[in-house]
Amino acid sequence: MTLIAAPSRTASGESGFGARHALILLVLMWASQLLGLVGLLSGNIQAEIAIHFHTARISWFTLVTALVGTFVTPFVVKAAAMYGKKRVMVVITVLGLVGDVIAALATNYSMLLIGRGIAGCYGPIAALACSMVRDVFPRRLVGPASGLLGGGVGLVALGGPFLSAWLVDGFGFRGALWFMAAASALSLAALVLLVPESPVREERTRIDWLGGLLLGGGLTAVIYGIGEGAGWGWASARTPLFIGGGLAAVAGFAFVESRVPHPMFPLPLLKRRSFWTMLLTTSLVGGAAYAVGTVMFLLALMPTIPGVSDGLGFSATKNALINAPSSVLVLLGAIAAGMAARRIDPWLLLAVGGLLVAGGYGAISVYHHTVPQLMLLGAGTAVGMGLVVATVPILVIQAVHPAEQALANGAQSMAQGATQTILSQLTFIILARDSQIIHGIRFYRDEGYSNGLLFTAGVAATGAALALILRNSRTVLRNSRTARRV
Structure with a gap:
């Protein structure tokens, strides 16, 4: 791989984040965490959309976005490496905005899916944002900035449910869809005005x-x-x-x-132990941790209809209040993981996070019928989620050389996204085994919710176990040295 330019790694006279770097980090955090916020909004409105459009195929509301994101990721990452990460981030944000507007204006379910499909082009944004950190930040800030960027999911988890509840309960699913468009427009303006272009380039070659x-x-x-x-x-x-x-x-x-x-992707990279082990474990743990949200949103927001539907029938506001303590714990867990990663092997942090997620949702699969059960068992799960989201970008940085950062983030994002989507689809299949369709709407029974939660918990536990098995002493030593350098 030939690089045309390399970023400066010096920032003499500065200590900590200056105003400029803090502002850039905030913009990149907003751009990358917008995916999480959209996912949260989508989860909150899918029950209302299923009822409004009388569709039993509500899984496609999120699936079509993930499919398009998976398909375009290789091309987006390659184009970003050759033509500039900021430039490509702006292009895919424009496409995301167009899709959001189409979805908000949709008069039928097919048009809604078309809009969400176009919006899927925005999917690789998080991978590009993570790689931008190494390109435009001084070396001493790369590690902290990467941890904060990943930990930004805690901010989404903290404020997102209340924002979502206000939108859904006050303005319905249309209000949530229009907010997605407004958020994309804000991200586009901030990227154009405040984020510098990455100086790192690959040689321009035929795609x-x-x-x-x-x-x-x-x-x-x-x-x-x-x-x-x-x-x-x-x-x-x-x-x-x-x-x-x-x-x-x-x-x-x-x-x-x-x-x-x-x-498109250099295969020798996949032969490196540090890379393929990172890709495998983060995809399983991260994919399962996010996929389980599908079950939790349906469980909370679908109505309670004796003999038909065993949803809890919560409003979006009540669900947000129930999850508020867990949202705080996600943020605290992410901050703690970012600070601890310099002293504790990130592989251990990932494994502990995965086990907490698995244990929490495994318990919720049995005890999910009362508010105290959900709040108490969700606390441990939230800490685990915080550890996972903050540790993944650090592990990606440690796995590759600086020049390979864009490729590595793209590969990790694509692998985790594909894993999450496959797990979500398998979960819907499990849910559907204990369901019935009435007036075109699919309603789920309690056993389906329990089995779906157990399935995703098992995958998270498998990923955590592999993280412990595949790491070895030489990897640990190399990673600890790398962490001190970044």
Whole structure:
């Protein structure tokens, strides 16, 4: 990989974040955490949307966004490396804004899905924001800034539920959709006016369109096949066609990348232990931690109808109040993880976070019928979530050289996003096994909620166990030295 320019790493005379760097970090945090805020809003309004549009296919409201994000990620990351990360961030934010406006104006469910699909182009923004930190911040600030950027999810978790409740309870799902558009417009203006362009560039080469199509298209086909498999029937010819064809496309991607002069993604990077172990464990733990939100939102907000629906029937405001203490704990956990990562191996922090998430949701799968149960058991889960979100960007930085940061963040974002989407679809399949459709609306029973929570808890526990197994003493020593340098 040829670099045209390298960023300056000196900032003599400064101690801590100056006003300029603090402002840049806030803009990048808003841009990256907007995904989390949109996810929170989407979760809160999906029950109302399902009822309003009389659809039993509410899973596609979030799935279509994730599918498009998965498909475009390889192209976005490659373009950012060659043409500038800020420039590409601006382009995908414009596309996200266009999609948000279409969704807000939608008069039917199909139009709503088209808008959310276009908005999916915004999906890779977090990967680019994380890589921008190493490019535009002095070396001494890269570690703290990365931890704060990841920990920004705590701010979303703290204020997001109340903002979401105010929008949903006061203005309905339309108000939430219009807020998404306004938030994207604010992010666009801030990126254009306040964030400098990254000085790091790859040499401009021909884009490997075939490799990108095979990777993005293959993963998209797998996710689509899993999502539709329950409806088609697992014995239907279409199910293995999409899933098997998608896996074959991903295998074809590896074949193509090993033979083209300018690959979309350098395969030797995947052979490094530090990289593939990071990719595997963070995808499983992070994907499960976010996917479980699908179950929790439906459980809280779907109505209670004896014999039909075992949702708790909370308003968005009541749900926000119940989760407020957990939101504070997410933020505190993220801050603590960012501070501790210089002294404690981040792999251990990831494993502990994953185990807390798994244990918390495993317990909630049984005890989720009263407010005290949800608040008490959600506390440990929230601390674990904070550890996970703050540790992931630190592990990505430690796994690669500075010049590979954009690729690494793109790969991690794509892998975690694909894992989260697949887990969400599998969770919907589990939920649907204990459900019924009335007037075009699918309602879920208690056993479905319990099984969905157990499934995602099991995946989080698996990722945490792998984090402990795959790390070794040499990796720990190298990572601790890297942490002190960044």
